[in-house]
Amino acid sequence: xxxxxxxxxxxxxxxxxxxxxxxxxxxxxxxxxxxxxxxxxxxxxxxxxxxxxxxxxxxxxxxxxxxxxxxxxxxxxxxxxxxxxxxxxxxxxxxxxxxxxxxxxxxxxxxxxxxxx
Amino acid sequence: xxxxxxxxxxxxxxxxxxxxxxxxxxxxxxxxxxxxxxxxxxxxxxxxxxxxxxxxxxxxxxxxxxxxxxxxxxxxxxxxxxxxxxxxxxxxxxxxxxxxxxxxxxxxxxxxxx
Numbered sequence: 290x291x292x293x294x295x296x297x298x299x300x301x302x303x304x305x306x307x308x309x310x311x312x313x314x315x316x317x318x319x320x321x322x323x324x325x326x327x328x329x330x331x332x333x334x335x336x337x338x339x340x341x342x343x344x345x346x347x348x349x350x351x352x353x354x355x356x357x358x359x360x361x362x363x364x365x366x367x368x369x370x371x372x373x374x375x376x377x378x379x380x381x382x383x384x385x386x387x388x389x390x391x392x393x394x395x396x397x398x399x400x401x402x403x404x405x406x
Numbered sequence: 407x408x409x410x411x412x413x414x415x416x417x418x419x420x421x422x423x424x425x426x427x428x429x430x431x432x433x434x435x436x437x438x439x440x441x442x443x444x445x446x447x448x449x450x451x452x453x454x455x456x457x458x459x460x461x462x463x464x465x466x467x468x469x470x471x472x473x474x475x476x477x478x479x480x481x482x483x484x485x486x487x488x489x490x491x492x493x494x495x496x497x498x499x500x501x502x503x504x505x506x507x508x509x510x511x512x513x514x515x516x517x518x519x520x
Contacts, residue, residue, distance in 0.1 A: 293448075322505025332494060334449075334511040341505070380448055384505040391456050391503040392464065393439045396448030 291316045291383050295397035302371050303405045309356075310366045310400045312381030320386040323357065323364045324394065328378040337379070340364065342386075368402075376404045408432050412497050412512035419487040419519045427482040427515050429497030437500045438480040439509070442466065442493040449496060455480055456503065487519045 292315045302308035314323070325337040340348045340357050347355050352372075356365045368375055378401050382394040413428045431438065436457050441449035451464030455474040469491055471483040480499075484491060497512040 295448075298446075324505075324508075332514040332516075334496065334498075336508055339505070339508065382448075386505050391437065391454065391462070393437070393441075393451055393454055393498070393500075393503075394449070394509060396450075398446070398448045 291318070291321075291385065291395045293381050293383050293395050293397040295381055295400050297400045298398070299401040299403065301403040301405060302368075304371055304373060306371055307367060307369045308371055308402065310368075310379050310381075310402070312364045312366070312397055314362050314364065314381070314383050316362070316383065316385070318385055318387050322384045322386065323355075324382040324384065325353070325355070325364075325366045326380045326382060326396075327375075328380065328399070329376075334380075338366065371404050373404050373406065376402055378402070410497055410499055410510050410512035412495075412515050414515060415513065416516050417518070419484075419517065421487060421489065421519060423487050424483070424485050425487070425517075427484070427495055427497075427517070429480045429482065429512060430478050431480075431497075431499040431510070432478065433499065433501070433510065434477065435499035435501050435510070436477065437503055437507075438474065439498045440464075440470075440472065440480070440482045441496045441498065443496060443514075444493050452482065452495075484517075489519050491517065492519045493517060 327335045381397040440452040453472040498509040500507040
């Protein structure tokens with residue numbers, strides 16, 4: 290079974306600064322996807338960014354980018370120019386693409402991101 | 407499009423009571439999922455379905471039942487509610503099981519068992 294580990298329960302960053310959230314995962318599969326989800330106090334799960342394991346290029350979405358190290362099984366999220374609206378829980382998640390990937394996402398425990406004004 | 411709709415948003419149950427959390431999607435998605443989120447934790451898979459009439463257990467299925475009679479609906483039944491089932495429940499759906507198809511989540515249902 291796959292596992293996803295987020296070792297930082299909480300992170301704090303000054304507004305406009307850059308912060309990196311860590312995620313490691315364990316899998317024996319070669320075909321999979323990795324995700325970062327944001328969960329604000331409203332509880333809504335919002336997709337931030339997605340990475341296909343077969344792509345070497347790191348995914349980027351505006352101020353959000355990842356550092357995907359497949360051999361090290363590491364998938365960190367970098368948030369540049371942090372804004373107050375970025376304050377939320379961030380979850381790293383894994384989805385297998387083997388056998389149709391029926392059983393959905395495996396989540397880490399999350400990192401609570403605080404933005405200091 | 408409404409996406410994934412969960413009802414109710416909040417519910418308080420007494421120990422031993424039963425209830426059904428409703429989930430409906432209007433995106434013609436084949437795959438549907440139920441997750442629970444305990445305080446300070448990530449989401450854990452309860453049950454999933456790959457199409458009408460087909461369901462399977464996830465990581466934490468004990469105390470729950472599901473059915474999938476239509477593509478649109480995937481209700482989660484709690485029998486004999488226990489305090490350990492106090493949690494936030496999320497329903498999600500995707501067109502296929504591939505990671506190329508992103509999961510769409512409902513807004514969540516907060517359940518308290520007293």
